[in-house]
Amino acid sequence: MNVDVIEDERQHQFVLNMGPQHPSTHGVLRVLLKMEGEYVLDPQPVLGYVHRCHEKIGEYKPARAFMPNTARMDYLGALIYNQGYAMLLERAAGIEVPRRAEYIRVITSELNRIQSHLLWYGAYLLDLGAFTPIMYAFDDREHILDTLEDICGSRLTYCYCRVGGVCKDIDDKFIERTRAFIERLRGRLPMYEKLVNGNIIVQKRMKSVGNYTPELCARYGVTGPLLRAAGVEYDLRKAEPYSVYSEFDFEVPTEQQGDAWAAFNVRYREIEQSLRIVEQALDKLPEGEVMEAKVPKKLRLPQGDYNCSVEAPRGELSYYLVSDGSDIPYRIKVRTPSYSNLSVVPEVCKGMMIADVVTSMGALDLVIPEIDR
Amino acid sequence: MKAYFTELFTGAWSLIVGLTVTLKALFSPVVTVQYPRQKIDVTPNYRGHIDLIKDPETGTHRCITCGMCMRDCPSDCIYLEGEKQEGVKGKVLTLYTLDYTKCSHCGACVEVCPTQALDYCDDYEVAGFAREDFHYDLLKRVEERE
Numbered sequence: 001m002n003v004d005v006i007e008d009e010r011q012h013q014f015v016l017n018m019g020p021q022h023p024s025t026h027g028v029l030r031v032l033l034k035m036e037g038e039y040v041l042d043p044q045p046v047l048g049y050v051h052r053c054h055e056k057i058g059e060y061k062p063a064r065a066f067m068p069n070t071a072r073m074d075y076l077g078a079l080i081y082n083q084g085y086a087m088l089l090e091r092a093a094g095i096e097v098p099r100r101a102e103y104i105r106v107i108t109s110e111l112n113r114i115q116s117h118l119l120w121y122g123a124y125l126l127d128l129g130a131f132t133p134i135m136y137a138f139d140d141r142e143h144i145l146d147t148l149e150d151i152c153g154s155r156l157t158y159c160y161c162r163v164g165g166v167c168k169d170i171d172d173k174f175i176e177r178t179r180a181f182i183e184r185l186r187g188r189l190p191m192y193e194k195l196v197n198g199n200i201i202v203q204k205r206m207k208s209v210g211n212y213t214p215e216l217c218a219r220y221g222v223t224g225p226l227l228r229a230a231g232v233e234y235d236l237r238k239a240e241p242y243s244v245y246s247e248f249d250f251e252v253p254t255e256q257q258g259d260a261w262a263a264f265n266v267r268y269r270e271i272e273q274s275l276r277i278v279e280q281a282l283d284k285l286p287e288g289e290v291m292e293a294k295v296p297k298k299l300r301l302p303q304g305d306y307n308c309s310v311e312a313p314r315g316e317l318s319y320y321l322v323s324d325g326s327d328i329p330y331r332i333k334v335r336t337p338s339y340s341n342l343s344v345v346p347e348v349c350k351g352m353m354i355a356d357v358v359t360s361m362g363a364l365d366l367v368i369p370e371i372d373r
Numbered sequence: 374m375k376a377y378f379t380e381l382f383t384g385a386w387s388l389i390v391g392l393t394v395t396l397k398a399l400f401s402p403v404v405t406v407q408y409p410r411q412k413i414d415v416t417p418n419y420r421g422h423i424d425l426i427k428d429p430e431t432g433t434h435r436c437i438t439c440g441m442c443m444r445d446c447p448s449d450c451i452y453l454e455g456e457k458q459e460g461v462k463g464k465v466l467t468l469y470t471l472d473y474t475k476c477s478h479c480g481a482c483v484e485v486c487p488t489q490a491l492d493y494c495d496d497y498e499v500a501g502f503a504r505e506d507f508h509y510d511l512l513k514r515v516e517e518r519e
């Protein structure tokens with residue numbers, strides 16, 4: 001006897017919730033995956049779980065009181081967020097920063113970047129099922145956190161920069177520890193290469209996952225290591241050298257393939273470049289003050305629009321401030337890199353296997369509080 | 374076919390290389406400590422919550438009740454009161470409370486104080502069950518400290 005089975009396409013489709021507490025989303029991001037078997041038909045990120053109204057808070061307090069908030073947006077790049085905001089206010093108020101302070105900002109920011117990349121390195125591999133690398137990466141990262149804690153007082157959410165400089169000078173102990181750390185990490189990088197980068201399983205899982213082209217990146221505003229993994233040599237530290245970055249000799253690592261493996265390598269190679277910058281900055285560190293003396297107590301910003309962009313670990317961070325002439329900003333807008341980087345997910349992850357979605361999203365190096373602000 | 378075996382071999386070799394790294398780590402010194410039985414010293418520059426400093430000369434705090442810290446705090450965590458007392462110049466501090474739940478360790482209060490009366494403490498083991506547990510009376514704290 002023949003039975004006609006009506007094969008309905010929709011019978012095989014189902015919706016899978018990834019998050020809000022999925023380990024690979026590193027925070028509270030929810031991705032709605034429309035699945036057909038193992039394949040993802042339509043991935044849609046759902047945002048808003050950690051929205052804290054940072055931009056709105058900025059409209060209620062004096063401009064310089066927003067500084068601690070910047071660190072809470074991206075807890076892994078807090079010093080760079082600090083630096084960007086301080087530079088914005090300095091630009092708006094026309095304040096010169098002492099050279100020593102600029103150097104210190106660069107040193108701490110680059111250490112911050114290394115720290116962020118190390119955490120990503122460990123956590124990403126953890127998502128892919130490799131448990132050991134995160135332990136090694138944390139071991140190294142801990143040295144940076146201890147060194148920075150000795151200067152900034154905190155371990156993650158620093159509030160170190162001030163309008164017109166930094167709040168505390170670095171001492172010989174800091175310089176010594178940082179130099180020792182550079183030595184140490186340089187010695188450890190071959191170990192990482194042996195342990196992970198050469199590993200066949202890692203390579204097989206990352207290669208040809210995701211297809212980032214310069215055109216796609218331009219369409220979504222993707223910046224940072226992902227853009228460089230697509231072959232575009234664009235790094236604000238080189239393209240538009242702010243602070244004292246023009247005085248250092250470093251390269252912008254790029255790859256051509258535009259997949260997760262390329263992004264992985266770009267970030268990994270950036271660690272070495274950041275080490276180079278820190279080393280040169282320590283060598284050239286000028287003497288002098290770390291805080292401009294003539295900063296008014298009440299910081300009135302002249303009427304107008306101000307903009308300032310810096311290269312955060314995840315891409316281009318941009319602050320935009322509208323001032324009506326008082327000491328309280330009329331509007332602060334923050335352009336955070338992860339938000340734009342995440343927006344490519346529906347296009348890039350369409351048609352992937354579900355395990356590849358994890359690989360692909362990990363390569364974005366998302367920091368959720370920065371997306372939601 | 375040849376490529377398949379080459380890959381098989383290089384792949385297997387990469388795993389062995391990786392395992393030697395972990396094997397080496399197995400015999401290297403331990404980098405973690407057994408918290409809370411073992412503790413690491415906190416750096417003196419650690420930013421805990423703020424505290425009034427006890428002046429060794431006078432045996433009390435240095436606050437002159439100017440209220441600058443209260444005004445400059447971006448999160449409104451500080452509340453203080455002072456009163457005029459017979460025979461004392463200026464006001465005398467009678468109440469200094471800190472709502473630590475809102476503090477962001479920004480340092481504005483410490484930096485603005487004209488008499489350097491404030492500093493960060495190095496308590497890092499602060500946990501509580503109620504939000505009132507974090508409403509500190511700093512005046513009481515400075516008096517109780519030896």
Ligand code: SF4
Pocket residue numbers: 423445446447448449450451475476477478479480481482483
């Ligand atoms: S550290 Fe900042 S947030 Fe905390 S009490 Fe002082 S001024 Fe307020």
Ligand code: SF4
Pocket residue numbers: 435436437438439440441442443453485486487488489490491
């Ligand atoms: S700024 Fe210093 S002196 Fe003034 S009220 Fe605050 S603690 Fe007291």
